[in-house]
Amino acid sequence: MNSRAISAALATALLLAVTACGNSEEPAAAVEEAGKSEPAETASSSPTPKPSEQSTFALGDKADIVDEPNDVSFDATVIAYTQPETGPQPPTEELGGDTWATAEIKVCNVKGQTFSVSQHPWSLAYEDGTRIEVSGLSGGDLPKPEFPINDVSVKPGDCVRGKIPYPVPGDSRPERIVYAPESLDEPLEWTIPAK
Template structure:
């Protein structure tokens, strides 16, 4: 994404302005005046605070040396609302529609570890976040990301995690923050 910066130039030049005055001894005295210019960012530039967020689809290699786990995490898609049949509206859970995140975690080497939905959340630019409800089964979108499944070295776990969201807002990023080890973020496209 390209960002543009809007510049506004007033009657004064952005370069330093030199004024000459006379001292009481009659010798000229030079006064230097520096003009400071406020440069407002365009809306496009202001809307991208996700400088450390990865592009959707990017695999991130993560290590948790304390637990001898070495794995990749990936977010392949965000849908709001998800395609296909819609579960009952999540009005009792703080949203008016469902959104889904398609994620994948692969154990590269080391110890077997357990994956679940609680490490994944949606983050908004206003500082709010939406955690996974942990709901599964029934009419939730399929295939679902597992809720406590062991992943052996060389194996992966993948699927959809559902979130109750406000249909008028869109998250800025999907965050993966396990209890220990590194975390990662993926930018959610604006549409």
């Protein structure tokens, strides 16, 4: 099953769970999240989570996010971007790239309810508007430690850190790493240096 199908299935399951159970004590991961690393919105008229006033960061900068409707405060950081990533065999033609790149990500639950994270809300953005999403692959010779592909719970005080692999064209470099969970009104972006 591809990552878009998994994302759609997760979003549908989340909607059904929220509708059937009212308010959930544990925010589910949403799509783009098709494993998005952030808590999903609940059916409520409360305001959506807000990151600290900025939405663009440098690599290594931490974005602080308060999700009042789901009673959670968390932070997200893009620690590093590596292209080409050495070690793994080149991606196959059907993945659309000829080399691997990785974004090293860290998400921490500062306080509040447990929530889920995954690779799916993270993508690469190029100057020409191209977006490269996660491949949905794990294991084998992909760089370690891997950021979870499927939803992983993050309790208050815990963090999840790892690398997300992307099949990319070796002759171009993305401008930004984009984090766009459904729970945020506006995506957060980390600028990738030219080299």
